[in-house]
Amino acid sequence: MSFEFVVPCNEILNSFVLLIDGNIQDRQLQTIEIHVAQCPACEAELAHERHMRSLMQEALRRTCNEEAPQDLHDAIFNQIHGQMAGAFTEVVTQFSMTEISIEIDEFGQIEHREVTIEHTEEIRYLNEGDNPSK
Incomplete structure (x- = not known):
């Protein structure tokens, strides 16, 4: 069974950075949420991106604690x-x-x-x- 999305996966994947950073418009957010709810591959990739960002932020918090001159x-x-x-x-x-x-x-x-x-x-x-x- 084949299912076609209104917005292709590659466009959804390109929006993940904006979504994770919270720099996305409500309309685009709704489109992404609908797509991710119906696409297990994009849902898994979004979870992976969020996890990687969390790991990176934690590493930066531990290592970057110097104040700029x-x-x-x-x-x-x-x-x-x-x-x-x-x-x-x-x-x-x-x-x-x-x-x-x-x-x-x-x-x-x-x-x-x-x-x-x-x-x-x-x-x-x-x-x-x-x-x-x-």
């Missing part, structure tokens, strides 16, 4: 202040995901695969007219 705070403030006085506003969106799989067959042979997906988008808005140019 004041010069770094000042440099960031000055950089942001300098950009605000500029002729344009720049929005850079970067996405990077690495999936690693390790398989061991019945003969003890180890196969390691690593897939990295990266995407960067840069948009500049002129302050005077707010006309976007990519």
Whole structure:
């Protein structure tokens, strides 16, 4: 028996980062929830992504407990202040995901695969007219 989803799995999977971060619109959230409720593969992948994020956050909490030096705070403030006085506003969106799989067959042979997906988008808005140019 074959079942076609209104939104394909690959689009749902691409939304998981936004969903887990809580940066998703209610309408899109409902679409994802409906899909995940009907698709065991996407449901399992969402559970896996949530678990991985939880592990990563816990590791960061344990290891990253240093406070940034004041010069770094000042440099960031000055950089942001300098950009605000500029002729344009720049929005850079970067996405990077690495999936690693390790398989061991019945003969003890180890196969390691690593897939990295990266995407960067840069948009500049002129302050005077707010006309976007990519």
